[in-house]
Amino acid sequence: MPSIPCSRRFAAANVYVYSAVVQMCTSRGRALYLALLWLTVVLGRAENAEALEPLELQPPPAVASEIAFTIDGNGDPSALYHSAPDGAAVLTSLRGTLWDSAVVATTPPLEGLFDLHYHTHEPYIAYITQGSGTLYLARRVGTAWLSEALATNIAQERPRLYSCGTALCVSYRSSSGAALKLLRGRTGEWQLETIPSTTVEYDVTAKPDGRSALLSFDRDTHELRLIEQLDTGDWNSTVLQGLTATDGTFPRIKSDAQGVLHLAFSRGTSSVTAQTAGLYYARRTSAGEWLQALISSDFVGGETALSLDEAGSPIIAARYKRPQGNYGRMDGIAIARLAPSGVWHWNAYAAATATFSLERLLWSDTWGVVGLIRTAASGIVLLDHENNVDSGGSSSSSGSSSSSSSGSSSGSSSSSSSSSSSSSSSSGAPVPVPRLGDSDDDGLSDDEELLAGTDPYRWDSDGDGVSDGQEITDGSSPLDAGSAMPLLPTTVCTEWNGYLGGLWNIYEHVNMGDAPLAVRTVLHDIDGRAVESFAFRLKPGAQFDVLVHGFRRRQADSYGKVCSTHSGRPGDLDGRMVYYKEPAQQGASDAFEFAFALPMTSGKRGPQFVSYNTYQPSLRPADAGYLVANWIQLTNLEAAEAAGELIFHDMDGAVLGRQRVRLGPGARADFSGHQFGANRVGTVLWKPQLAEQTFQLRNVRYFYDNAGTTNSFQAAFQLEGLQGSSRLLAAPTTTRGGEMSVLELTNTLPRSISATVVCYSDDGATLKREQITLPPRGSRHLILNAALGANASGIVTAQAGQRGGITAVVMQYGRESSGALQYLYGVPLVESLGTVLRSSYNTFLGQDSEVVLVNPSGRSLPAALSVVRSDGASVPLDSASESIVVPANGSRRVSLRDAVGEDDYGVISVQPEAANSLSGFVLRLNSPHYVIPTPLRQ
Incomplete structure (x- = not known):
C-alpha cells in the first residue's frame, strides 16, 4: 500500500461488502493503527475526512470464519482465519503493503475455536476440535505444522494462548467441570x-x-x-469490591514490565437502558x-480492550453505544489514552449507519492500538485513532478530552479518576466535555488542592x-514524605537471617482485627524465590509465632525475606520478626x-536514610x-x-562512597556500612532509580565481644x-539504670538546614533547648544525660525548618x-498520628512489657489503656493504669508485668482523648x- 498524503480527500455514497486497509497520517508523522472487522458500511460524504485506500485480505476470509488477530514476531499485524471459498486455514501477515499468506495444514x-500467539518470534496456535473437543497446540516447523494434543473433553470456548515467562500458557475450560484449567510449559512437557x-x-x-x-x-x-x-x-482469589459497585463487564488485564497490574472494564450491560454506566481503568x-480512574461516566457497556504502550502507559479502546429506540447500537470506537503528562485523552469515533458487533480487541506495543471488530462477514480496516476520522470515512465530531489524571513521568502510573462526560452532535458522535472537580481522584477537589498547596494532577503529591x-483525613502532611500513616497491606514482609549460628528467627503475628484471619507465610531465598510456606489461622486478638529458623529450606549462611498474606483487611495484621541469639559458648550464664x-x-x-x-x-x-x-540491608x-x-x-x-545496586524481584542484599573504618558516624542514602519503587532499608549494628573473628556478641539492634520530615517529631528518653541517651540527628536535604531540639522531663518541664545547624546530608549526635539528670526519664522533640528536612533516633x-x-536499642522520633494506637505485649522468656506514652503537645x-490476652480475655488494670493523663510535653510509663503475669502475650490499645496527639512504644525488657x-501505631 503506498503512502497516502495527508491532504487527500475522498467521498462516496455506496454500499460495500469488502475488506480494506486504511492508513492515516498523524501529527507526529507516523501511523498508529486500529483494526476493525466489519460487514456492510454506508460510506457517507466525507468532505473533511482523511483519504482511504482499500486493500483486500488475500485470500478473503469465509463469511462465518473465526478470526484471530495479533502481532507477529516482526511487529506486523497477523491474522488467522478460514478463507473463502474452500475454508482452508490461512495465516497472513502484513509485509509493507502486501499480505504474506500461507495455508495452515494441521493434523x-x-x-x-482457536487462538494465535507469537512466542520467541514463532507462531503457535491453540485450537479445539469440534467433534472430539480435544485441545491441540500447533507449531510451525519450517513450512510444516506439527500438532500436539494437550487435553480432551474441552468446552467449546475460545482458549487463551499467551507467553508466561520463557514458557507458553494455555487456559481453557473442561466440558466436565466449571473451573478453568491452565497448561504451562513447552512441547512435550506440560504442567496442569x-x-x-x-x-x-x-x-x-x-x-x-x-506467573x-x-x-x-x-x-x-x-x-x-x-x-x-x-x-x-x-492461586489467590480476591473480589475487587472497591473498584466497581455493580458491574465489571468485559474485564481486561495487562501486566507491565514491573509486574504492576492494569485493568480495564465497563459498567452496564448490553442494553442502553441500563441504569449504570462507565468506562473504568x-x-x-x-x-x-x-x-x-473513571474514564467516561456515560459510557454504556461495550466490549473493552487494554494495551500498554512502550512507556507502560495504558491505552483503552471500547465500543461506544448510543440509544436508538429500545435497542442499543454500537455506533463507534472510543479510545482513551493516558499521556505522559498524566492526562487522559478521550476520543470517540462514530461508525456509519450500519450496526456492527465487536468480538474482541487485541493490542501491540509496536503498532500502538490494534482492535478487532467481528461480524458475520470479513474485512480489516486500519485506522489512525489520533485523527478525528470514523471507520466509514465520514467526518467525526469527536475530540480529545483532557481530564487530568495522576501519572509518573513515564505516564505509566494512573492513580486517579479522570472522566469525560459527552453530549451528542448532530451527527450523533459523542462530544467529550472536560469534567471539573477532583482531577486526580485523591479525595480533594482541585480547589482544595490549590488551597493545600498539593498537586491537583498527582494523587500522591x-x-x-x-x-x-x-x-x-489522617492529619499527616500531603507535602512531606516523612509524614504519613500507611496501613500495613494484606501482604507484609520482613527479613530472615541464617548467619551467626544459633540465631532464632521468630516471626510474630498479631491479629488486630475483629475477625479470624487465614494467614500463609512464605519463605523466600536470597534471590527472592519462594521456597517454602506455612499456613495457619489467627483468632481476633491472638498471636501466633512462626519459627522461621525451623523451616527446612532456610539455608545457613544466607538470608532473604519472609512474607505473610492474610485474608483480612489492610491493618488487620501486625507483628515483627524477632532475632534471639543463643550464647556462642556452651554453659554461658546469659540466656541470649x-x-x-x-x-x-x-x-x-523514594529516597530513604539510615544512620x-x-x-x-x-x-x-x-x-x-x-x-x-x-x-545495610536492602x-x-x-x-x-x-x-x-x-x-x-x-x-x-561528604560522600565517602557510592554503590550501584540492582536487585531481582523480592531479592535482598546486605552491604557493609563499616567498610570505611572504625570511629565514623554518618548517613546512608538509598536512591531508587524510579521514585515509585518500594524497598525496605535497615541498618543492623552488631557489637562483637572480639575483633570479629568469632560470632560472639555483646549486643545488637536494628534501625x-x-x-x-519537617513535622514535630518526638521520642522517649531515659537515664534509668545508668543508661546513656544519645540523639542522632540527620539532615536529609542537599543544603544546610537548622533544627530545633528540646528536651523535657517526664512532667513536661523544659530541660534543654538548642538550635542546631546541620550541613547538607550531615549529622550531629547530642548526649542528653546532662539535661535529664541521673536516673530520670523524659522526652526529646526535634523539628526542622524546611520541608522533608530531618530524621532522628534516640539511642539508649x-x-x-x-x-x-550490656545492651542497646534505638527509638525513632515520630510524629503523633492515629486515633487508636495498638501494639502487643509479651512476658515469655522472663520479659516485662512497659508501655511508654509521649505527649509533645502543650x-x-x-x-484510655486496655489490654486483652491472646485468648480474648480482658486484663483488669488499676485505675491509675487504665485512665492515664500524659502531661503536656511529658511522658508516662506503665509496667504490665504484675497485671498480665508471666508467660503471656496479647494486644495493647491506647485511645487518646484527641486524635494525633500521642505517640508511644512498648518496651520488651529482659534486664x-x-x-x-x-x-504503638494505628
Whole structure:
C-alpha cells in the first residue's frame, strides 16, 4: 500500500461488502493503527475526512470464519482465519503493503475455536476440535505444522494462548467441570493447574516472572475478581469490591514490565437502558493499593480492550453505544489514552449507519492500538485513532478530552479518576466535555488542592504512597514524605537471617482485627524465590509465632525475606520478626547474647536514610578493638527487578562512597556500612532509580565481644530507613539504670538546614533547648544525660525548618559497672498520628512489657489503656493504669508485668482523648540482657 498524503480527500455514497486497509497520517508523522472487522458500511460524504485506500485480505476470509488477530514476531499485524471459498486455514501477515499468506495444514485440521500467539518470534496456535473437543497446540516447523494434543473433553470456548515467562500458557475450560484449567510449559512437557474461577467472561496475562493473573466478571453475582498465582504456586482469589459497585463487564488485564497490574472494564450491560454506566481503568501499585480512574461516566457497556504502550502507559479502546429506540447500537470506537503528562485523552469515533458487533480487541506495543471488530462477514480496516476520522470515512465530531489524571513521568502510573462526560452532535458522535472537580481522584477537589498547596494532577503529591486526600483525613502532611500513616497491606514482609549460628528467627503475628484471619507465610531465598510456606489461622486478638529458623529450606549462611498474606483487611495484621541469639559458648550464664525486633512494614517509596556508627560504645579499655559491624540491608519489595544507588555520607555530609545496586524481584542484599573504618558516624542514602519503587532499608549494628573473628556478641539492634520530615517529631528518653541517651540527628536535604531540639522531663518541664545547624546530608549526635539528670526519664522533640528536612533516633546504651556494653536499642522520633494506637505485649522468656506514652503537645492529654490476652480475655488494670493523663510535653510509663503475669502475650490499645496527639512504644525488657522497642501505631 503506498503512502497516502495527508491532504487527500475522498467521498462516496455506496454500499460495500469488502475488506480494506486504511492508513492515516498523524501529527507526529507516523501511523498508529486500529483494526476493525466489519460487514456492510454506508460510506457517507466525507468532505473533511482523511483519504482511504482499500486493500483486500488475500485470500478473503469465509463469511462465518473465526478470526484471530495479533502481532507477529516482526511487529506486523497477523491474522488467522478460514478463507473463502474452500475454508482452508490461512495465516497472513502484513509485509509493507502486501499480505504474506500461507495455508495452515494441521493434523487434525484447524477448526472450531482457536487462538494465535507469537512466542520467541514463532507462531503457535491453540485450537479445539469440534467433534472430539480435544485441545491441540500447533507449531510451525519450517513450512510444516506439527500438532500436539494437550487435553480432551474441552468446552467449546475460545482458549487463551499467551507467553508466561520463557514458557507458553494455555487456559481453557473442561466440558466436565466449571473451573478453568491452565497448561504451562513447552512441547512435550506440560504442567496442569486448576484456576479457581467458574466464569466464562475473563482475561488473563502473565507477569514478568511468568506467573499468571486472571481478571474475571460473574454476571450473576456482579463480582469482579482478581485471581493471581502466588510465589508458592497457589492461586489467590480476591473480589475487587472497591473498584466497581455493580458491574465489571468485559474485564481486561495487562501486566507491565514491573509486574504492576492494569485493568480495564465497563459498567452496564448490553442494553442502553441500563441504569449504570462507565468506562473504568484501575491500577494496582507495588504497595498493593488499588487506584481507579473513571474514564467516561456515560459510557454504556461495550466490549473493552487494554494495551500498554512502550512507556507502560495504558491505552483503552471500547465500543461506544448510543440509544436508538429500545435497542442499543454500537455506533463507534472510543479510545482513551493516558499521556505522559498524566492526562487522559478521550476520543470517540462514530461508525456509519450500519450496526456492527465487536468480538474482541487485541493490542501491540509496536503498532500502538490494534482492535478487532467481528461480524458475520470479513474485512480489516486500519485506522489512525489520533485523527478525528470514523471507520466509514465520514467526518467525526469527536475530540480529545483532557481530564487530568495522576501519572509518573513515564505516564505509566494512573492513580486517579479522570472522566469525560459527552453530549451528542448532530451527527450523533459523542462530544467529550472536560469534567471539573477532583482531577486526580485523591479525595480533594482541585480547589482544595490549590488551597493545600498539593498537586491537583498527582494523587500522591509527596510520593509517600498515601493519597493527598487520605493524608488530609489522617492529619499527616500531603507535602512531606516523612509524614504519613500507611496501613500495613494484606501482604507484609520482613527479613530472615541464617548467619551467626544459633540465631532464632521468630516471626510474630498479631491479629488486630475483629475477625479470624487465614494467614500463609512464605519463605523466600536470597534471590527472592519462594521456597517454602506455612499456613495457619489467627483468632481476633491472638498471636501466633512462626519459627522461621525451623523451616527446612532456610539455608545457613544466607538470608532473604519472609512474607505473610492474610485474608483480612489492610491493618488487620501486625507483628515483627524477632532475632534471639543463643550464647556462642556452651554453659554461658546469659540466656541470649542479644535480641531485637524488625517490625512489619510495607517498605517505603523514594529516597530513604539510615544512620551508621562504627564507634565502640563500651567504656572498658579492653573492648576498644572489638568490631562494630553495620550491615545495610536492602530488600526489593517490587515484583520486578529494580535498581538504585547507595550513597555513604560522613558526619559532615561528604560522600565517602557510592554503590550501584540492582536487585531481582523480592531479592535482598546486605552491604557493609563499616567498610570505611572504625570511629565514623554518618548517613546512608538509598536512591531508587524510579521514585515509585518500594524497598525496605535497615541498618543492623552488631557489637562483637572480639575483633570479629568469632560470632560472639555483646549486643545488637536494628534501625529502619526513614524519610525526612519537617513535622514535630518526638521520642522517649531515659537515664534509668545508668543508661546513656544519645540523639542522632540527620539532615536529609542537599543544603544546610537548622533544627530545633528540646528536651523535657517526664512532667513536661523544659530541660534543654538548642538550635542546631546541620550541613547538607550531615549529622550531629547530642548526649542528653546532662539535661535529664541521673536516673530520670523524659522526652526529646526535634523539628526542622524546611520541608522533608530531618530524621532522628534516640539511642539508649546500658552498661555494666566496668563500663562494658550490656545492651542497646534505638527509638525513632515520630510524629503523633492515629486515633487508636495498638501494639502487643509479651512476658515469655522472663520479659516485662512497659508501655511508654509521649505527649509533645502543650496541653495535658487523657488516654484510655486496655489490654486483652491472646485468648480474648480482658486484663483488669488499676485505675491509675487504665485512665492515664500524659502531661503536656511529658511522658508516662506503665509496667504490665504484675497485671498480665508471666508467660503471656496479647494486644495493647491506647485511645487518646484527641486524635494525633500521642505517640508511644512498648518496651520488651529482659534486664540486663536486652530491650526490644515495638511501636504503638494505628
